[in-house]
Amino acid sequence: MDVKTARHSTYNQHLHHASSVNICLYCTSNEVDTDPDGYPSEYCSDECRQEASVAGLANPPCTKCKTFPQITNSLYCGWTRCRNLPKCMHCKEKPLHKGSLWCSRKCRDETPNWQSMVVERSSQLCLMCAKENSLQGKDFCRDACEQHVKRIAPCLLNLPTSGQKFKDISNQFVKSWRHSHKPIPEVTAIWKIYCSETLIKRYNQYRDAVEQAQQLWGKPFPKGDGLRRRTMTAGNEQRRFHGTKMSCLIGLLGTATLCSDITCAICCIIKEGYKLRFVGTGEISLAFQRFGRGLYFSGTSSKSDDYNEKSLKNFNGLRYKAMLLNRVIVGKGFPQTTDDTHLIRPPNGYDSILGEPSDTGNLNYDEIVVYNEAACLPQYLIIYRA
Secondary structure, eight states, X not given: OOHHHHHHXXXXXXXXXXXXXXXXTTTSSSBOOBOTTSOBOSSSSHHHHHXXXXXXXXXXXXXXXXXXXXXXXXXXXXXXXXXXXXXXXXXXXXXXXXXXXXXXXXXXXXXXXXXXXXXXXXXXXXXXXXXXXXXXXXXXXXXXXXXXXXXXXXXXXXXXXXXXXXXXXXXXXXXXXXXXXXXXXXXXXXXXXXXXXXXXXXXXXXXXXXXXXXXXXXXXXXXXXXXXXXXXXXXXXXXEEEOOOOOSOTTTSSOOOOOOOTTXXXXXXXXXXXXXXXXXXXXXXXXXXXXXXXXXXXXOHHHHHTTOGGGOEEETTEEEEEEEEEEEEOOSEEEEOSOOTTOSSOOTTOSEEEEOOOSSSSOOSXXXXXXXXXXXXXXXXXXXXX
């Protein structure tokens, strides 16, 4: 391997980690400098920028100065004089202050009804760039970050362990761990899954069709919901666990690059969605198709853990497993307490099977079974100690 090839290999490997560790993409040793407006750049110096361009390792040259490489997903380099930065909405001359629509408080205060123009932000950083707080109710700080994720989907982004979303999902996982003979494991990482637009569109269309047929939105759950008195969402969408096998180390190395191994069920599900043709192909799932050839989910995390034995990985001397948390369109569910292994669809007028534990049946923990691939979408990848 010659020097240029080695440098190219190092550059490509480092590109996957640069956004989180902020190390120069070219020399891979120094911390990046900052743009004049305070944002981290992608190189530590103008020298590295130019050398990366000469070596053919950088993005195309900036469309303005023609000297330094473009910042990823931009036509310009990092210098303010080159970037097509939006201007203050009041004076129309100066660049915006970070996270604002104006260049200064003076311009803001001189704008009539400026309070109605302020965009509310959450307390969590943008999952994509981690530079600004995300917009309220969203994962990203601005449209550019959201559109970038849509372009590279399917992909995964790591949830900060200090964030509320990580805590909510971790709590759901821990509180729904009901097998007393299995110690409650520690959740070490949670990755938000962004599926392809094709899968998302198919899921949304199915949800809308179920809602139109069943009219479930706003109705109470058939058997109540304790003191919370929650009502159903459109299509009766619920969040449920699914355990399956994993061949790679996705989520364990600080990155979440999807592998190409066709035996890696987790990566295949994230890329292509759930497939009915693979139902019963696992050793455990083959033995427990209580409700026929459907896609199985559970609100009990320890039950789903029984089905992902082949996700067990040894990493740095520790044992880890992985589990998917999914959005599932339950629709109108048909309660079932006894096995019916010949089912290929729910009864007429129903959209799913609700496997319910009972004194007369042989089911110990809840199950939801759907028979339409469009009815489920992976949403989070949970990594936990085994």
